[in-house]
Amino acid sequence: xxxxxxxxxxxxxxxxxxxxxxxxxxxxxxxxxxxxxxxxxxxxxxxxxxxxxxxxxxxxxxxxxxxxxxxxxxxxxxxxxxxxxxxxxxxxxxxxxxxxxxxxxxxxxxxxxxxxxxxxxxxxxxxxxxxxxxxxxxxxxxxxxxxxxxxxxxxxxxxxxxxxxxxxxxxxxxxxxxxxxxxxxxxxxxxxxxxxxxxxxxxxxxxxxxxxxxxxxxxxxxxxxxxxxxxxxxxxxxxxxxxxxxxxxxxxxxxxxxxxxxxxxxxxxxxxxxxxxxxxxxxxxxxxxxxxxxxxxxxxxxxxxxxxxxxxxxxxxxxxxxxxxxxxxxxxxxxxxxxxxxxxxxxxxxxxxxxxxxxxxxxxxxxxxxxxxxxxxxxxxxxxxxxxxxxxxxxxxxxxxxxxx
Amino acid sequence: xxxxxxxxxxxxxxxxxxxxxxxxxxxxxxxxxxxxxxxxxxxxxxxxxxxxxxxxxxxxxxxxxxxxxxxxxxxxxxxxxxxxxxxxxxxxxxxxxxxxxxxxxxxxxxxxxxxxxxxxxxxxxxxxxxxxxxxxxxxxxxxxxxxxxxxxxxxxxxxxxxxxxxxxxxxxxxxxxxxxxxxxxxxxxxxxxxxxxxxxxxxxxxxxxxxxxxxxxxxxxxxxxxxxxxxxxxxxxxxxxxxxxxxxxxxxxxxxxxxxxxxxxxxxxxxxxxxxxxxxxxxxxxxxxxxxxxxxxxxxxxxxxxxxxxxxxxxxxxxxxxxxxxxxxxxxxxxxxxxxxxxxxxxxxxxxxxxxxxxxxxxxxxxxxxxxxxxxxxxxxxxxxxxxxxxxxxxxxxxxxxxxx
Numbered sequence: 001x002x003x004x005x006x007x008x009x010x011x012x013x014x015x016x017x018x019x020x021x022x023x024x025x026x027x028x029x030x031x032x033x034x035x036x037x038x039x040x041x042x043x044x045x046x047x048x049x050x051x052x053x054x055x056x057x058x059x060x061x062x063x064x065x066x067x068x069x070x071x072x073x074x075x076x077x078x079x080x081x082x083x084x085x086x087x088x089x090x091x092x093x094x095x096x097x098x099x100x101x102x103x104x105x106x107x108x109x110x111x112x113x114x115x116x117x118x119x120x121x122x123x124x125x126x127x128x129x130x131x132x133x134x135x136x137x138x139x140x141x142x143x144x145x146x147x148x149x150x151x152x153x154x155x156x157x158x159x160x161x162x163x164x165x166x167x168x169x170x171x172x173x174x175x176x177x178x179x180x181x182x183x184x185x186x187x188x189x190x191x192x193x194x195x196x197x198x199x200x201x202x203x204x205x206x207x208x209x210x211x212x213x214x215x216x217x218x219x220x221x222x223x224x225x226x227x228x229x230x231x232x233x234x235x236x237x238x239x240x241x242x243x244x245x246x247x248x249x250x251x252x253x254x255x256x257x258x259x260x261x262x263x264x265x266x267x268x269x270x271x272x273x274x275x276x277x278x279x280x281x282x283x284x285x286x287x288x289x290x291x292x293x294x295x296x297x298x299x300x301x302x303x304x305x306x307x308x309x310x311x312x313x314x315x316x317x318x319x320x321x322x323x324x325x326x327x328x329x330x331x332x333x334x335x336x337x338x339x340x341x342x343x344x345x346x347x348x349x350x351x352x353x354x355x356x357x358x359x360x361x362x363x364x365x366x367x368x369x370x371x372x373x374x375x376x377x378x379x380x381x382x383x384x385x386x387x388x389x390x391x392x393x394x395x396x397x398x399x400x401x402x403x404x405x
Numbered sequence: 406x407x408x409x410x411x412x413x414x415x416x417x418x419x420x421x422x423x424x425x426x427x428x429x430x431x432x433x434x435x436x437x438x439x440x441x442x443x444x445x446x447x448x449x450x451x452x453x454x455x456x457x458x459x460x461x462x463x464x465x466x467x468x469x470x471x472x473x474x475x476x477x478x479x480x481x482x483x484x485x486x487x488x489x490x491x492x493x494x495x496x497x498x499x500x501x502x503x504x505x506x507x508x509x510x511x512x513x514x515x516x517x518x519x520x521x522x523x524x525x526x527x528x529x530x531x532x533x534x535x536x537x538x539x540x541x542x543x544x545x546x547x548x549x550x551x552x553x554x555x556x557x558x559x560x561x562x563x564x565x566x567x568x569x570x571x572x573x574x575x576x577x578x579x580x581x582x583x584x585x586x587x588x589x590x591x592x593x594x595x596x597x598x599x600x601x602x603x604x605x606x607x608x609x610x611x612x613x614x615x616x617x618x619x620x621x622x623x624x625x626x627x628x629x630x631x632x633x634x635x636x637x638x639x640x641x642x643x644x645x646x647x648x649x650x651x652x653x654x655x656x657x658x659x660x661x662x663x664x665x666x667x668x669x670x671x672x673x674x675x676x677x678x679x680x681x682x683x684x685x686x687x688x689x690x691x692x693x694x695x696x697x698x699x700x701x702x703x704x705x706x707x708x709x710x711x712x713x714x715x716x717x718x719x720x721x722x723x724x725x726x727x728x729x730x731x732x733x734x735x736x737x738x739x740x741x742x743x744x745x746x747x748x749x750x751x752x753x754x755x756x757x758x759x760x761x762x763x764x765x766x767x768x769x770x771x772x773x774x775x776x777x778x779x780x781x782x783x784x785x786x787x788x789x790x791x792x793x794x795x796x797x798x799x800x801x802x803x804x805x806x807x808x809x810x
Binding site: 004006012041047050059060097099102109111196236254263264267 | 406407408409410411412413416417418419438440441443446448451452455456459460463464465466467468469470502503504506507509510514515516517518521532535536538539540567599600601627628636640641642643644653656657659660661663664665666667668669670671672673
């Protein structure tokens with residue numbers, strides 16, 4: 001057999017993917033996925049939009065289209081940045097991508113030579129780690145604090161780096177956000193440095209607590225790229241995301257996009273645009289915020305009720321995730337084996353670390369379960385945690401007995 | 406500014422893209438694009454399918470989905486290969502891609518190290534050249550004859566090569582097809598050689614003349630990948646294509662796909678599947694074949710009527726393109742400048758060559774214009790050709806006068 005390219009010779013399927021297979025069993029309560037709640041999908045409005053687009057513009061919705069994307073949709077996005085965040089974004093600064101995962105691939109293609117240094121948050125988004133890994137960078141990582149990155153560590157990490165990747169609001173996996181002060185500090189650290197900045201903002205619209213903050217991109221647009229997506233505010237099944245960038249960067253992203261898939265689906269773009277202009281988007285997003293806010297509080301309440309005291313949990317102001325740190329020495333991978341037997345699942349945190357650490361961390365998703373299910377799932381998980389904390393002997397005894405819960 | 410990755414440092418926008426901008430002027434008759442005829446789009450059937458999918462399965466059509474693609478659609482595709490071509494294709498051998506352009510990108514990612522030898526047809530498909538160029542291969546090319554590749558040249562080119570890319574039926578840009586004998590010879594040449602074979606078959610369903618032939622993949626599946634698409638038999642606006650491959654190759658393509666865009670749009674896949682099962686696909690494709698066959702004959706008739714005798718044109722048995730070879734020394738790029746002034750456009754052939762040749766060739770598309778428009782466009786183009794053939798002085802005089810037609 002001929003040899004595969006070096007970039008995929010050692011590639012492996014995502015660990016999360018494999019976990020999700022286990023959770024296909026409907027008796028397992030899964031906090032493992034990262035799925036938006038389908039109750040938030042505007043199915044009837046999308047059906048109406050699809051019918052209208054196909055009736056009024058069928059042939060053009062089904063034809064090849066421009067690589068940059070459907071202009072009215074790009075105008076809508078630019079206008080949202082202007083009105084919501086006072087940002088100077090022109091429709092020509094926007095490239096529609098096949099989900100923001102594609103934007104990660106395109107940016108990696110355009111920016112990373114093998115061996116270039118990429119600075120990640122710690123913990124960092126797994127989808128970005130996967131997209132970048134294909135292009136074989138060297139990694140550095142900067143610990144996240146409750147209000148954003150450790151600035152001294154970031155300053156050091158940026159030295160000679162090619163790219164800094166950050167999810168600044170309600171990060172996946174940690175749920176943490178950059179404060180106003182840290183946003184300003186990061187912009188200052190980046191200014192004058194020869195480094196690309198990639199700000200990923202899939203959850204920015206999903207703030208259910210605290211005050212809205214504009215992306216760091218607003219303060220430091222040069223050499224920067226900002227990603228957005230309709231996956232969390234319309235529906236992920238469309239695979240519709242975008243990159244905001246200017247000038248030379250945009251030019252190269254468009255060339256890479258053309259070679260990658262010519263353009264993103266015309267029909268999808270036109271349906272989502274029709275949905276946006278025919279409905280009250282603010283009211284729609286407000287409903288999602290309320291839904292996820294309630295579910296987050298339900299999970300926090302259950303954690304307060306059931307979890308052992310020496311387990312640390314983050315306090316997100318939006319988004320879809322909570323991040324759990326177990327006492328040093330405990331393994332979330334071991335915990336998962338036990339918890340799956342007890343019919344509750346999560347994602348162990350090691351996969352979100354590029355430095356081999358994070359074995360005692362895990363991610364919990366609260367967007368895709370109701371309050372009652374959340375309570376029951378956290379109760380089960382707490383029981384497994386207690387067993388793990390009681391030590392290896394107790395865990396092995398329990399696993400041999402089977403879950404007695 | 407930081408440096409871009411080497412792979413895109415010298416990248417340029419597609420020349421065809423730039424030509425297509427010129428042809429946005431509705432007074433220009435364009436044979437430049439590669440667009441299916443929107444008259445062939447089943448708009449009402451797609452609208453019915455979209456309504457049904459959203460009514461019956463809205464939440465799952467709008468949710469994240471598996472990387473491999475929607476299983477019923479993969480089953481439909483596998484079944485079509487079995488019934489139409491007697492091929493041994495299992496649904497698990499099929500990965501749904503975001504158009505077959507994405508399949509080109511994924512294959513390149515998985516196979517090509519910088520410097521690896523890629524064997525292209527001469528002329529070769531531009532979209533593949535663009536996708537592969539990102540991964541910086543060395544090129545070899547093998548001349549196409551009327552019945553397929555020059556076998557002696559292919560045998561030599563395969564020596565030490567990593568990948569051979571071929572469009573075996575009604576090729577873009579030439580319109581040429583591999584005969585039954587050449588298909589067998591190519592399979593024989595590949596067998597026992599350590600080389601990946603990528604067979605691209607976007608037009609295979611569009612045969613309006615001659616006898617259907619199965620893909621070479623049927624005879625040599627090991628180390629091979631076969632691409633297909635719904636762009637030419639349903640609609641390109643969906644961006645729905647697929648790769649057929651087995652075992653280790655499929656495993657790596659899935660990993661690359663997951664990093665590239667997680668999965669192809671769920672709604673699009675379900676709409677197209679619903680369209681396929683609710684309608685008579687054979688009858689639908691037969692209508693497209695008849696339409697394109699008539700338009701091809703109209704173009705051939707106009708060429709016979711108007712073109713100078715020493716211009717060579719291919720005789721396709723299907724697909725969307727004719728390939729024109731001008732007498733040596735003539736430049737299709739120069740001709741285009743003149744023809745645009747005379748309100749007719751095409752694609753100069755040099756871009757389809759990886760060896761810097763082909764200046765005297767050009768591609769004509771017949772799928773997207775009716776017979777009357779085709780006659781008028783070919784008449785205009787013939788007039789420009791006559792002027793070019795009369796020599797540089799005549800051309801310059803004519804261009805200064807403007808088109809007198």
